[in-house]
Amino acid sequence: MDIAPLPDVYRHAPFAQDCAPRRLLRLFSGKWTTMIMHTLHLGGGASRPGQLQRALPGLSKKMMTQTLRDLERMGLVEREIMQVMPPVVEYRLTDLGREFVEPLEMLYRWGAQHAAALDQVDRNMAMADARDAP
Amino acid sequence: MDIAPLPDVYRHAPFAQDCAPRRLLRLFSGKWTTMIMHTLHLGGGASRPGQLQRALPGLSKKMMTQTLRDLERMGLVEREIMQVMPPVVEYRLTDLGREFVEPLEMLYRWGAQHAAALDQVDRNMAMADARDAP
DNA sequence: CTGCATCCTGGGCGATACTG
DNA sequence: CAGTATCGCCCAGGATGCAG
Secondary structure, rough: OOOOOOOOOOOOOOOOOEEEEHHHHHHOOOOHHHHHHHHHHHHOOOOOOOHHHHHOOOOHHHHHHHHHHHHHHHEEEEEEEOOOOOEEEEEEEHHHHHHHHHHHHHHHHHHHHOHHHHHHHHHHHHHHHHHHHH | OOOOOOOOOOOOOOOOOHHHHHHHHHHOOOOOOOHHHHHHOOOOEOOOHHHHHHHOOOOOHHHHHHHHHHHHOOOOEEEEOOOOOOEEEEEEEHHHHHHHHHHHHHHHHHHHHHHHHHHHHHHOOOHHHHHOOO
């Protein structure tokens, strides 16, 4: 039996590792990055640390601060400090940051609408686990 | 000066850690997962390991196999083995796997169309690095 | 050609405790 | 309340070598 050779789609167009699409995915690959941005967005673009942490169960102070610092470095979030006692801080999405809300919501919406597919994935994994473990 | 209290958006609707949107992002968070799925899709839904590796510069044999095994366990990819010498193997997206091409392409397309925003992110990071390091 | 096993390193992430 | 510092785990992911 002969095997038909498949077309080498990318032979002349190698999938650049740092192409824009990939960079976007990397940006969203952090565990808390998207949830924090999304929460800021839903909160009207701004939130205070305490709120943020209450909104995201499981988020430790350390990871919150660290993620927010990263977002600041990328220019997606800015921080305003009110010099009062006790200190009050507010995090806000920048214009640049707001741009990224769109793809984020697209993805979130798709996920919500296709929960069935995601459930199927989980079920498949559970089956595979049950088959391999014992 | 008074500080207006921000609304606690999620007080009554905590952001579930395992909600569908988050699971989708986790699915896409692997370094090679999406690129492999996307390559399979562009290749008409099927590809052979050699092709795949050539299409994705930087992808090691180990990570390719490992990612493909994971995708198999999730039921997103299936493998067909032709018993010949030398062995010929073909990976194909399943129906379930094909479902996930849609959000993947949405994201990829957005990234390609908004490369400017991503470039800005990189520039901001470079600036921050230059400011902090020396 | 395809695919496993092994070893190793970096960094993401979390728990805890301390400062202003 | 906001933020930092330290410690340690775990695992994604890369390099190498062997086997069918």
